[in-house]
Amino acid sequence: MKSIILPLTRANDVDTLSAAAANLAKRFEATLTGLFIRRDPKHAVPLLGEGLTAEMIQDMCDATEREGLNYAAAAEATFNAAVTNQGIAVHAVGTSSDNDKSARAIWRVLVGDVDDHVGRCARTADFAVCERPQGKNSAQSEIFDDLVFRSGRSVLMLPETYTGPMLDNLLVAWNGRAECARAVGGALPVLKKAAKVSILQVGDLGEDRPTLDDIGFYMETHGVAADHIQMPKGNNSVGATVLEAAQTCGADSIVIGAFSTARWRELILGGVTKHLIEHSQLPIYMSH
Numbered sequence: 001m002k003s004i005i006l007p008l009t010r011a012n013d014v015d016t017l018s019a020a021a022a023n024l025a026k027r028f029e030a031t032l033t034g035l036f037i038r039r040d041p042k043h044a045v046p047l048l049g050e051g052l053t054a055e056m057i058q059d060m061c062d063a064t065e066r067e068g069l070n071y072a073a074a075a076e077a078t079f080n081a082a083v084t085n086q087g088i089a090v091h092a093v094g095t096s097s098d099n100d101k102s103a104r105a106i107w108r109v110l111v112g113d114v115d116d117h118v119g120r121c122a123r124t125a126d127f128a129v130c131e132r133p134q135g136k137n138s139a140q141s142e143i144f145d146d147l148v149f150r151s152g153r154s155v156l157m158l159p160e161t162y163t164g165p166m167l168d169n170l171l172v173a174w175n176g177r178a179e180c181a182r183a184v185g186g187a188l189p190v191l192k193k194a195a196k197v198s199i200l201q202v203g204d205l206g207e208d209r210p211t212l213d214d215i216g217f218y219m220e221t222h223g224v225a226a227d228h229i230q231m232p233k234g235n236n237s238v239g240a241t242v243l244e245a246a247q248t249c250g251a252d253s254i255v256i257g258a259f260s261t262a263r264w265r266e267l268i269l270g271g272v273t274k275h276l277i278e279h280s281q282l283p284i285y286m287s288h
Contacts, residue, residue: 001028001189005125007035007118007147008079010071011139012131016161018082021129024156024167025103026086028193033106034079035121038068040111072109079107114142119150127154127186127285132277134160148258148288154186155258157277157284164252166283169196171251172226173242173272176209179257183287184215187255188222190285197226198249202241203233239275246282258286 006021008014018034025032041064052060080090083105090105110117122128128151133141147155156166167190174180184191191197197219201212210218212228219226229249231241246254259273276284 001126002030003125004030005033005128007143009037009139014075014078018079022082022086036072036109041065119146122151129156154287166253169252171246172199172255176205183257186287191224199226200229200245202238239272253283255285258288
């Protein structure tokens with residue numbers, strides 16, 4: 001893992017996210033890019049209503065611009081303090097590092113909406129860090145959705161205000177589906193560096209999917225030794241069973257394939273991904 005991206009807006013908990021991402025960058029000797037999305041003041045014009053003069057609209061745009069610059073500057077200061085606290089130097093965009101084995105940080109500000117930049121920029125990172133979604137139309141949800149569905153990369157979702165350990169004692173929730181296989185493949189560098197790895201299978205996967213033993217053997221060929229946990233599909237939902245297993249084995253993070261079933265179905269009827277996103281108090285490392 002040599003490249004981590006941290007997308008941010010004015011609505012994010014910049015302090016907590018920056019501290020967590022900086023810690024991971026130091027651990028993996030990676031380049032951490034803080035990406036702040038500043039809204040284009042022109043986008044506010046349709047919301048201003050009719051009856052305003054051109055001068056009034058310009059004044060409103062100028063005020064929005066100043067406010068956006070202030071938020072970006074405050075976020076940059078918080079980000080720089082977090083990486084400096086980890087002994088990480090901040091480099092200008094486009095500069096190369098003198099030492100490939102040392103972590104470094106980069107700060108970028110782009111103007112536009114989340115879906116203009118976040119998913120696209122994350123495509124050239126190893127994984128992204130984001131907050132748990134906080135409602136359907138929140139900035140946190142916009143960032144999460146763009147990362148999961150448009151980046152093609154792994155996403156580490158943190159519960160709000162999370163400051164605990166992560167990615168050192170991992171539980172892989174295995175269901176044999178393609179999304180889960182992609183999640184495990186994307187997490188291999190993390191799994192190799194972890195102190196402990198456990199793989200969980202809930203119930204019978206069916207003859208058409210690779211089993212717990214199959215994924216365990218695959219991980220073993222990559223030098224990852226893992227405990228195998230098989231739990232019956234009882235009265236609890238699969239999501240609740242995963243959280244129970246994580247607590248039992250002392251995991252500090254969970255690896256899942258995100259939205260293995262259709263997303264609309266999960267949002268309406270519920271599903272494992274939705275349950276874990278809403279209820280997990282641990283970071284979730286996922287891929288779609």
